[in-house]
Amino acid sequence: MTGRAGGRRATPQEIGARMKGERRVLLAVHENPDGDALGSIVAAGLVMEQLGVAWTGFVPGREPFPPELTWLPRLGDLVRGELPEAGDATLYTLDCASAARFGGEGVGAQFWVNIDHHPDNPLYGDFNLVDAGASSTTQILHGVLRAADLPLNAEIGTCLYVGVVTDTGRFQFSNTTPQAHRMAADLQDLGVDVHEVYRHVYENVPIAKVRLNRRAFENLRLLLDGRLAVSVLSVKDFRETGAEPGYTEGVIDGIRTIAGVRVAALVRERLTPTGTPELRVSLRSTDGKIDVSDIAHTWGGGGHVRAAGYTFHGRTEEGIAQLEREVAARQ
Numbered sequence: 001m002t003g004r005a006g007g008r009r010a011t012p013q014e015i016g017a018r019m020k021g022e023r024r025v026l027l028a029v030h031e032n033p034d035g036d037a038l039g040s041i042v043a044a045g046l047v048m049e050q051l052g053v054a055w056t057g058f059v060p061g062r063e064p065f066p067p068e069l070t071w072l073p074r075l076g077d078l079v080r081g082e083l084p085e086a087g088d089a090t091l092y093t094l095d096c097a098s099a100a101r102f103g104g105e106g107v108g109a110q111f112w113v114n115i116d117h118h119p120d121n122p123l124y125g126d127f128n129l130v131d132a133g134a135s136s137t138t139q140i141l142h143g144v145l146r147a148a149d150l151p152l153n154a155e156i157g158t159c160l161y162v163g164v165v166t167d168t169g170r171f172q173f174s175n176t177t178p179q180a181h182r183m184a185a186d187l188q189d190l191g192v193d194v195h196e197v198y199r200h201v202y203e204n205v206p207i208a209k210v211r212l213n214r215r216a217f218e219n220l221r222l223l224l225d226g227r228l229a230v231s232v233l234s235v236k237d238f239r240e241t242g243a244e245p246g247y248t249e250g251v252i253d254g255i256r257t258i259a260g261v262r263v264a265a266l267v268r269e270r271l272t273p274t275g276t277p278e279l280r281v282s283l284r285s286t287d288g289k290i291d292v293s294d295i296a297h298t299w300g301g302g303g304h305v306r307a308a309g310y311t312f313h314g315r316t317e318e319g320i321a322q323l324e325r326e327v328a329a330r331q
C-alpha cells in the first residue's frame, strides 16, 4: 500500500497543535486490540475530552477485550464492529501498521493522522508520525503531549503506561529504550501507580486463561531441532477451558522462554462464519536474528522484526508445515 497523495511526516509539535484546533475526531486502533492499542485510544480520547474536542473511538471486531485490560476507563464508550462515518471529523489511527488493520480501506476522512511505531507502516495518513524506534504507540503519544503542552494527568498517564509496560514485556524486551524508562518515570511523577497497574494487568488472570495457558504448553511442538516452538490452540481448547479469544494475549510469552527457541509461534484455530478453517498466527523472534515480520508478510500480515502476526486461510497442519519451511529458509 502506498501513502496518501500529499501526505507527509509531521512532528510531534505539529500533531499536538492540530489536536488543539480540532472540533471533532474519530480515533481508531487495530483489531484484537492489545494494551498499546487500548491504552492509546483511551488516552487520546481523554486528552480530547480535556481539550473540549468531541471524540468517537472505534475498535474493529466484536470480541470482548482482553480481561486484563477491561479496567481501563471509557472502554464502554468505544464503538465496535463497523467503522463509523468520519464526516467532518479528523481521523486519528493509532498503533495501526496499515488501513486494513482497522478495517479502514477506502475510508473517506477529510484529514487523516497516522501515529504508529510499526516499521512497515507505509505512511498512509495526511500527517504521519511513525517512529519504529519507539517502544509503543503510547510512547509516541506521550511525546506529542509533552512537546505541545497538552493535558496530561494521572488517568491519562495510566493509559499511556499500560501501552509501554505491555509492549515492552514489562521493560524487558529489546525495545526497552532509555526513553521508555524516562516516560515511565515522568508518568510516575504524575501519580501513576505502577504497582496498581501490575495488579490489574498481571495478577488478575481468569482461571480459564490459566487453563488455556496450560493447554498451550501441553500442545507445544518443538521443530527444527528446537529452534521453532509452535503451540496450537484449537477451537476445542477454547471450548473446554471456557476461554474467550481475547484470553490469548501474552500466552506466547511462555513459549518464547524455552531455551534454544529462536522463533516462537502461537497458532489459534478459528472457524469462520462460513465454516472454513482459519489460523491466527502470532510470531516472536527471541534473538532478533530472524525477522518474523518478513515471514508474516508472506501471508499478508505484518508487525515488527521481533513480534509479528498473520492470518492463514487453511488447515492447521498445512499452516504449520508452511511456517516451518519459511523459518527454515531464514536460518
Ligand code: AMP
Binding pocket: 030, 032, 034, 097, 101, 118, 281, 282, 283, 300, 301, 302, 303, 304, 307, 308, 309, 310, 311
Ligand atoms: P500479536 O502477535 O497479535 O501480539 O501481534 C504482534 C505484532 O504483529 C503487533 O505489532 C501486531 O500489530 C502485528 N500483527 C499481528 N497480526 C497482524 C496481522 N494480521 N497483520 C499485520 N500485523 C499484525
Ligand code: MN
Binding pocket: 030, 034, 036, 037, 095
Ligand atoms: Mn498493538
Ligand code: MN
Binding pocket: 036, 037, 095, 117, 135, 136, 137, 167
Ligand atoms: Mn504497539
